[in-house]
Amino acid sequence: MSAAPHFDFDLAIIGSGGGAFAAAIRASNLGKSVLMVERSTIGGTCVNTGCVPSKALLAAAEARHVALDAGSRFPGIAAGAGPVDMPALIGGKRDLVEGMRSDKYVDLIEDYGWDLRHGTAAFSGTPEEPVLDITSADGARESVIAGHYLVATGSTPWAPPVSGLSDTGYLTSTTAMELEEVPDSLLVVGGGYVALEQAQLFARLGSKVTMLVRSRLASAEEPEVSLALMSVFTDEGIRVIRRAILSSVSRDESTGDVTVVAEVAGSREDFRAARLLMATGRRPVTEGLKLDTVGVKTGDRGEVLVQKTLASTNPRIWAAGDVTGHREFVYVASAHGALAVDNAFSGARREVDYRYLPRVAFTSPAVAAVGLTDREANGAGISCECRVLPLEYVPRALVNRDTRGFIKLVAENGTGKILGLTAVGKEAGDLAAAGVYILEAGMTVDQVANLWSPYLTMAEGIRIAAQSYTTDVSRLSCCAT
Incomplete structure (x- = not known):
């Protein structure tokens, strides 16, 4: 016997x-020994x-x-705001990041007791007997x-290959901050x-911002989202x-300015x-891991x-x-990490389920959605009925004096089952969170229309949107809906 x-x-x-820490915590709680390898900054x-x-930074810009x-x-x-002290703003951001990194990441390693190696990792060995080689900054090696193993x-x-781009010192979402x-x-x-968040961030800090968009803003979402954001951004x-x-892209060596040449609706324009x-x-980081070595x-x-189940082609x-x-999304990564550990050590064979995954852009007003869009439902062969509720019919938006945006529901014809929710407005992310529970429960527009909802909350807008399937909401009393 071997x-x-x-x-x-x-x-x-x-x-x-987030995925790595969720996995390490779940494995530690299962009594497993864990090694974490990081080549750069923890977190x-x-x-x-x-x-x-x-x-x-978005919160500061909104203030x-x-x-x-x-x-x-x-x-x-009466209020006002002077020029931005960018070094102080960035310094405050760094302090916040360092505090959260320490409290929510570094300190947890000691609390749970798993091992940490600072270094670069790569696989060796064979698909049947994979080995992880770790090289530290001083050149020391460990196998x-x-x-x-969890990658x-x-x-x-990531940026597409554009003539001259690599020589211009362009910003990314990382370096811009x-x-x-x-x-x-x-x-x-x-x-x-x-792009949406960064454009509004710098515009509100004082930059003159121009966006170059291949199709439309938030093209994966409902077309009403693009229209609402276009109006907000124009304002x-x-x-x-x-x-x-x-x-092509070029930089003027004398001024430092960047010139972008683009085809716009078939015509050449310079910006x-x-x-x-x-x-x-963005693109996944796998270069140098030698994954092919281990199948x-x-x-x-x-x-x-x-x-x-998140298993690769090597079990x-x-x-x-x-x-x-x-x-x-970081919450996807965290869910992945815990799920992979459960499957690896218990044979649970749990699967990732994205049906009711919420998505949020932290513009102001925010964009959030969960479930199917109108186009996705029709593409899946589902006969649906939609309602778009402008925020002027939501009392909370009225008292906020900010009615930019809407709430849209996608419901199945016949059953009234709610299949999707999209919102543009203040606290839209919270509306999407409520939408997760509504969709998971399989609720109908009639059910939602007749549920309790606290007055003067943005979430009340979901109930009013549901009521709009059978009621002229312009004729509702604001306090007796």
Whole structure:
């Protein structure tokens, strides 16, 4: 009888972001020995260069915007705002990031007691006997054999190949949040969530912003989202150029300005600004891991190809988070990490279920959605009926004196079952969270229309949107709906 194989660790994790930490915590709670390998800063994208710093700066920019806009929104209120002290703003952001990194990441490693190695990881060995080689900054090498491995290396900003782009020193969503001064003018290429947030952030800090968008803003969402954001951005002085495809980029050595040549609706146009921000997506980080050595297949963008259980093509190697090429949200990465551990050590064979995954862009007003869009429902062969409720019918929006936006419901014809919810407005993310519960419960518009809802909340708008299927909401009393 052969002896059981000896492993240095039950689980070896490459990366230290949300997915990696969720996996390490779940495995530690199961009594498993865990090794985490990180080549850079502990915490991954979210806390260091993504969610936390970007939302902190967006909140600051909104505070400035509210101060400048208060007089026009609220009679009797006078306010103002001076130029932005960008070094102080960035310094405050760094302090916040360092505090959260320490409290929510670094300190947890000691609390749970797993091992940490700072260094670069790569696989060696064979598909049957994978080995993880770790090289530290001083060149020291260590080889580790684990029962299971988790690749949780995240993603990095990506820009398409455009003539001259690599020589211009363009900004990404990461480097833009380290600027020590507000650019006088800024070109933002892209129309997705990151592009939307960054464009509004810098416009509210004082930049003259122009967006170059291939199709429309938030093109994966309902068309009403694009229309609402176009109106908001126009009011805030953000110029949006649609149907723009970059041809070349150059920098003026004497002024430092960037010139972008783009095809716009079939015609050539030149755009000039102090800085250029490329917000054209992200790509998984797998280069240098030598995944092919151990039989792990990757896709065209470098993503680890995984089953719904998050197992790769090697049954001992799993992947979680952005590196899988799945939706790039930190809560997806965290769910991935815990699910992969459960499947690896208990044989649970749980699968990822994205049916009711909420998605949020933290613009102001925010954009949020859950479930199917109108187009997706029709594409799936579902006969649906939609209602779009302008926020002028939501009492909370009226008292906020901010009726920019809407709530849209997609419901199945005949049954009235709610299939999707999209919102543009203040606290739209909270509306999407409520939508998750509504969709998970399989509720109908009639059920939602007759549920309790606290008055003067944005969430009340969901109930009013449901009532709009059978009622002329313009004839409802604001306090007796």
